[in-house]
Amino acid sequence: MRKRRARKQFAASDPFAGIASNLSRLVEPVLLYLLATDRAHYGYEFMEEAAHFAITDAHIDAAVIYRTLRALEQNGFVISSWAPGASGPARRLYEVTPAGLEHLKRWAVVVDQRGRAMVYFAQLCNQL
Amino acid sequence: MRKRRARKQFAASDPFAGIASNLSRLVEPVLLYLLATDRAHYGYEFMEEAAHFAITDAHIDAAVIYRTLRALEQNGFVISSWAPGASGPARRLYEVTPAGLEHLKRWAVVVDQRGRAMVYFAQLCNQL
DNA sequence: ACTCCATATATGTACTTTGCATATAGTACC
DNA sequence: GGTACTATATGCAAAGTACATATATGGAGT
Numbered sequence: 001m002r003k004r005r006a007r008k009q010f011a012a013s014d015p016f017a018g019i020a021s022n023l024s025r026l027v028e029p030v031l032l033y034l035l036a037t038d039r040a041h042y043g044y045e046f047m048e049e050a051a052h053f054a055i056t057d058a059h060i061d062a063a064v065i066y067r068t069l070r071a072l073e074q075n076g077f078v079i080s081s082w083a084p085g086a087s088g089p090a091r092r093l094y095e096v097t098p099a100g101l102e103h104l105k106r107w108a109v110v111v112d113q114r115g116r117a118m119v120y121f122a123q124l125c126n127q128l
Numbered sequence: 129m130r131k132r133r134a135r136k137q138f139a140a141s142d143p144f145a146g147i148a149s150n151l152s153r154l155v156e157p158v159l160l161y162l163l164a165t166d167r168a169h170y171g172y173e174f175m176e177e178a179a180h181f182a183i184t185d186a187h188i189d190a191a192v193i194y195r196t197l198r199a200l201e202q203n204g205f206v207i208s209s210w211a212p213g214a215s216g217p218a219r220r221l222y223e224v225t226p227a228g229l230e231h232l233k234r235w236a237v238v239v240d241q242r243g244r245a246m247v248y249f250a251q252l253c254n255q256l
Numbered sequence: 257a258c259t260c261c262a263t264a265t266a267t268g269t270a271c272t273t274t275g276c277a278t279a280t281a282g283t284a285c286c
Numbered sequence: 287g288g289t290a291c292t293a294t295a296t297g298c299a300a301a302g303t304a305c306a307t308a309t310a311t312g313g314a315g316t
Contacts, residue, residue, distance in 0.1 A: 025302095025303090026246070026249075029249070029253070030249075033249070033252065033253060033256075036256055037256070042264080042265090043264070043265065043266095044263065044264050044265080053245075053249070055242070055245040055246055055248075055249045061303075061304060061305080062264095062265085062266090063266085063267080063303080063304075063305080063306095064302090064303070064304085066265065066266065066267090067266090067267090067302095067303095070266095084311095085263070085264070085311075085312085086263090087262090087263075087311085087312055087313065088262070088263040088264060088310090088311055088312055088313085089263065089264045089265075089309095089310055089311040089312080090264075090265085090310095090311080091263090091264065091265085092264085092265070101256070104253055104256070105253065105254075107253070108249075108250040108253035108254055109250070111246045111247075111249055111250045111253075112246070112247055112250035112251075114183070114243075114246060115242075115243045115244070115245070115246030115247035115248075115249075115250060116243070116247055117181075117183040117243070118154070118183060118239045118240070118242060118243030118246065119239075119240055119243035119244060119247065120183075120243075121154070121157070121158075121161070121181070121183045121236075121239055121243075122236040122237070122239045122240035122243060123240075124161065125157070125161060125232055125233065125235070125236035125239075126233075126236055128161075128164055128165070128229070128232070153274090170293080170294090171293070171294065171295095172292065172293050172294080189274070189275055189276080190293090190294085190295090191274080191275070191276080191277095191295085191296080192273090192274070192275080194294065194295065194296090195273095195274095195295090195296090198295095212282095213282075213283080213292070213293070214292090215282090215283055215284070215291090215292075216281095216282055216283050216284085216291070216292035216293060217280095217281055217282040217283075217292065217293045217294075218281095218282080218293075218294085219292090219293065219294085220293085220294070
């Protein structure tokens with residue numbers, strides 16, 4: 001008889017726990033950064049801006065953007081409000097909260113560490 | 129009626145296509161590197177050696193190791209053979225192929241680029 | 257008015273990957 | 287026989303992702 005395991009639940013409970021899996025795309029910190037630097041303010045705009053970041057893959061799916069923004073809001077890292085579009089449908093505008101900025105700072109430490117480790121690893125590989 | 133989509137198949141067909149998802153853990157290049165430098169030669173040994181690499185998370189699950197090794201073998205990047213264990217059950221010993229070394233070189237380029245981008249991104253974050 | 261297109265958000269769902277548990281088995285020691 | 291360590295392998299559910307689809311606003315062209 002297989003025991004019913006209680007699988008670890010992250011995302012909503014401990015927002016920083018899922019860092020290993022999010023690290024692959026770094027969507028979360030990039031969105032926070034774009035918001036914090038006033039480069040993007042709503043979902044559709046993020047799609048275009050995020051593409052300029054070499055840190056992420058060339059294309060980030062819209063679904064990932066919208067769902068990540070919702071997750072960030074649930075964790076209190078951003079707040080949204082509706083605003084009329086310049087031409088077209090309404091936009092959901094996002095703002096970073098102080099907690100969101102702190103979260104980005106924590107991300108920065110992890111990204112820096114892993115980034116350095118990766119550069120170092122690449123160097124080791126080239127010495128073969 | 130929902131259309132049956134033909135989802136992109138990677139892994140076996142184009143071994144380098146799954147780089148985005150594998151990038152999170154970098155298990156594949158680390159295993160190849162450990163093999164190439166004679167630091168590990170079979171699954172169980174990889175588990176202990178890989179833990180010393182800061183590039184990956186502290187712990188890599190055994191299942192990931194074994195499945196990654198199998199995938200590498202299917203793609204012709206490693207070859208395996210059975211050998212008696214020093215004390216205990218037999219081990220499946222792995223060797224890197226020339227194709228595997230090339231694959232590692234390609235990985236190194238990507239890891240270096242992304243690593244630099246991450247360090248740069250962290251720097252941008254710290255300037256906020 | 258109607259079609260077409262860009263903008264904009266949201267969600268359904270199948271697929272992939274991952275993490276934990278379990279299965280199996282050889283050797284060693286008591 | 288029982289326990290512990292070594293060693294490989296796999297089942298399965300959770301988590302994450304990719305693609306498709308649904309809905310809707312507003313502008314340009316006909």
